[in-house]
Amino acid sequence: MDRxxxxxxxxxxxxxxIKSSLIDGYIVFPKxxxxxxxxxxxxxxxxxxxxxxxxxxxLFVPLLKLFQVxxxxxxxxxLPVGVAEMFLPVLLITDKVELLDIGARYVVTTISIVQIIFFSETIVVMMAAKLPVKLSELIICFFERTIIAIPITALFMHILF
Known part of the structure; x- marks a missing residue:
């Protein structure tokens, strides 16, 4: 509180x-x-x-099978394609959506939203803003989030479907 x-x-x-933030935004925006x-x-x-x-x-198959997805x-x-773009995991399953169980579709959709760290947005912004974070740390964080999200998402999948 004192600080x-x-x-x-x-x-x-x-x-x-506000002026300083707008100027910084205009500098980073084109990049x-x-x-x-x-x-x-x-x-x-x-x-x-x-x-x-x-x-x-x-690499994710054994974990998905362990949680009976x-x-x-x-x-x-x-699942790993989410590191490139948040919507790519869903795009990759669109052609086989009729063949997939609703629980599997739920897992892909939920995990793609939870991953949150991806190259087409978050990583680019963090690198352009020159935050003291390494690219390797962001990729590791992405995979950690994915691995943590699988059991939680599987639990809710079993409850909902």
């Missing part, structure tokens, strides 16, 4: 803070916009035309 009060006395007025578009497209190309995410997805083998490749 917050001291900070409020030493801070600039609200209009200069972020180009990287967002390129990373999203690159992620989609890698996911659709290479086996890279299939290989990474194979239906269609574990079919949905596993869609």
């Amino acid at each position: 917050a009060i001291k900070k409020s006395y030493t801070a600039n007025n609200i209009f200069s803070e 972020v916009l180009t990287l967002l578009a390129s990373m999203g497209i690159l992620g989609l190309i890698v996911a659709k035309y290479t086996p890279f995410f299939n290989w990474l997805g194979a 239906p269609n574990a083998v079919e949905i596993a490749p869609s």
